[in-house]
């Protein structure tokens with residue numbers, strides 16, 4: 249390995265939400281944090297070098313967004329996901345959640361309905377309800393241990409008169425599904441049939457294990473014209489704090505509407521370091537990412553084997569993408585009972601499934617984006633806290 253993912257980096261006192269907000273979240277500081285979705289690894293050295301050079305320059309005035317900063321992203325998406333994007337379709341913005349919010353405000357009105365597929369990334373709920381839109385859930389269903397879309401229920405929700413948008417998580421956080429082509433086509437067909445716009449959050453699309461990620465917009469001209477796709481280098485290269493993301497809107501009418509609302513609610517919010525980091529990561533970060541994915545696979549295998557042998561009452565299905573594991577603790581009792589043991593006996597900070605919707609009740613999400621030593625310690629702590637419970 250050319251890159252060292254075993255290095256333990258002290259992130260306390262570094263403005264890290266994951267490491268500095270423990271007292272607030274868990275009521276104590278002696279917690280191994282495995283919650284919010286950033287990783288405990290340094291970003292690629294190729295990115296750090298570019299940032300260091302820029303810092304040394306010492307002048308940090310307003311940045312100017314040139315096409316040359318968008319090109320690397322476009323090339324990356326073509327190489328990784330075989331989708332040819334035109335540079336005119338791309339809008340840069342600070343972060344995916346804000347871009348999703350702009351889309352919600354642009355393409356729905358208060359009282360309109362928006363469909364989400366829980367258990368799902370928590371801010372999806374808030375994006376709908378805090379803007380006065382009606383939440384319609386299309387819960388995922390578990391078949392033979394694998395999460396699937398319930399298409400009958402989806403059709404019901406999409407066909408409701410005031411449904412305007414589907415907030416789609418692809419790949420899916422927290423259940424780790426990488427949607428297959430037939431699933432994407434079925435979902436796309438239904439959205440086209442009922443004239444529902446797709447907001448496809450593809451922030452996790454680069455960390456994929458055995459499958460291939462397919463951007464839903466790449467599947468047909470019709471889907472391209474009725475989808476907004478959201479990307480960022482933040483999960484892939486651990487750059488979330490630099491707040492840089494990309495929205496791809498091929499349809500000109502939709503893009504113009506989006507841009508009109510965007511410019512009415514914010515000025516161009518690009519950070520000079522985010523701009524440079526994203527550009528460098530997409531140009532020079534591929535080898536680092538390949539090694540990261542191998543390392544994460546090793547972490548996933550470790551946790552799955554560990555629980556299989558030591559605490560078999562907890563079941564985990566291997567994720568197809570993301571650095572998030574979805575642990576089924578339901579056989580140990582209620583979520584609050586398990587949570588209390590995890591925090592106060594194991595001293596491990598996972599996220600309880602119910603925050604991803606009631607369908608996640610009893611599951612816990614574990615972020616395995618950390619050096620193996622930290623992971624081993626967390627697993628040992630969990631084992632010691634649960635081993636005497638039958």
Ligand SMILES: Cc1ncc(COP(=O)(O)O)c(C=O)c1O
Nearest residue numbers: 285343344345369421449451480
């Ligand atoms: C599905 C999904 N979308 C968006 C985000 C956040 O993206 P951003 O920080 O760019 O708003 C996350 C972070 O965990 C995520 O999992």
